[in-house]
Amino acid sequence: MVAPEKQQLKTVIITGGASGIGYETAKLLLKTGGYRLALLGRNRAALEGAAQSLGGASSQISVFSCDLKDSTQIRKIIERIAGTYQGIYGLVNNAGIYSVGDLASTTEDSWDEAMSVNLKAPFILCQAVAAEMTRSSWGGRIVNVSSTAGILPNQSALAYSVSKAAIIQLTRSLAKDLGKNNITVNCVCPGIVKSPLHEAYHPGGTQLEEFYAKRGAALPLGRVGESRDVAGAIRYFLTEEASWITGDVMVIGGGRLLL
Numbered sequence: 001m002v003a004p005e006k007q008q009l010k011t012v013i014i015t016g017g018a019s020g021i022g023y024e025t026a027k028l029l030l031k032t033g034g035y036r037l038a039l040l041g042r043n044r045a046a047l048e049g050a051a052q053s054l055g056g057a058s059s060q061i062s063v064f065s066c067d068l069k070d071s072t073q074i075r076k077i078i079e080r081i082a083g084t085y086q087g088i089y090g091l092v093n094n095a096g097i098y099s100v101g102d103l104a105s106t107t108e109d110s111w112d113e114a115m116s117v118n119l120k121a122p123f124i125l126c127q128a129v130a131a132e133m134t135r136s137s138w139g140g141r142i143v144n145v146s147s148t149a150g151i152l153p154n155q156s157a158l159a160y161s162v163s164k165a166a167i168i169q170l171t172r173s174l175a176k177d178l179g180k181n182n183i184t185v186n187c188v189c190p191g192i193v194k195s196p197l198h199e200a201y202h203p204g205g206t207q208l209e210e211f212y213a214k215r216g217a218a219l220p221l222g223r224v225g226e227s228r229d230v231a232g233a234i235r236y237f238l239t240e241e242a243s244w245i246t247g248d249v250m251v252i253g254g255g256r257l258l259l
């Protein structure tokens with residue numbers, strides 16, 4: 001393995017890299033320079049489209065289609081990435097699904113799906129990636145994407161809120177566990193951010209825009225977030241300046257938790 005400072009590019013894996021916050025993070029890291037990106041998601045066409053519109057050289061972006069509910073597939077892909085690029089510098093556990101339902105209406109299947117994608121997959125990814133990072137002498141960086149719902153539960157989003165609370169504790173537990181290997185583990189908690197995540201629940205452009213306008217007006221900063229607002233915080237946790245920060249939970253919510 002080659003130490004990152006001696007490598008031309010640091011390899012960072014971004015799950016859910018084809019859209020929303022993951023895509024904006026990829027864009028920002030490419031703009032910053034010094035990173036090679038591996039984008040993971042289910043939809044290969046979407047990943048290839050994202051790689052093309054990001055416009056990086058093909059040596060800078062690779063895409064891997066993978067259903068994160070499949071742990072075996074995850075482990076194989078991580079092994080492939082580590083082998084191809086001589087190690088892994090960073091992991092951004094960004095992929096996630098929203099799940100609507102209160103106690104009475106949440107089905108066992110929707111509970112299992114939320115836990116599988118939002119919590120178990122990040123755990124498996126951390127385990128596989130940390131094993132690679134630990135083999136190196138320089139450590140690595142993990143950034144998990146939780147939600148303000150993980151601190152202040154969303155109404156009628158029981159499984160989602162619980163999964164996002166658990167990822168905060170996964171972050172803190174792994175920060176304790178992996179500090180000795182110089183691996184930092186931090187977490188961002190976005191509030192409401194414009195992204196495809198909301199489209200399934202607010203079909204039709206007008207309804208979605210009204211939802212954003214109403215929720216934004218209620219926030220101290222008067223607007224909902226853009227994916228780039230969150231991407232900046234994720235990038236920060238990957239930088240050298242953040243090398244002594246671990247187990248941190250950064251809220252990026254326009255003041256959402258002050259309400």
Ligand SMILES: NC(=O)c1ccc[n+]([C@@H]2O[C@H](COP(=O)([O-])OP(=O)(O)OC[C@H]3O[C@@H](n4cnc5c(N)ncnc54)[C@H](OP(=O)(O)O)[C@@H]3O)[C@@H](O)[C@H]2O)c1
Pocket residue numbers: 015016017018019020021022040041042043044046066067068069094095096097098117145146147148189190191192193194195196197198227
């Ligand atoms: N937008 C918000 O208001 C908000 C607020 C708080 C937290 N967040 C969190 O931010 C993260 C990113 O969400 P986003 O807002 O950017 O929405 P998004 O554009 O819908 O991103 C979610 C990504 O997750 C991927 N994904 C979902 N299920 C997957 C699976 N089984 N296997 C592989 N990939 C899967 C999707 O890729 P495919 O389509 O290819 O499956 C998609 O690219 C999520 O963890 C979300 O919970 C968002």
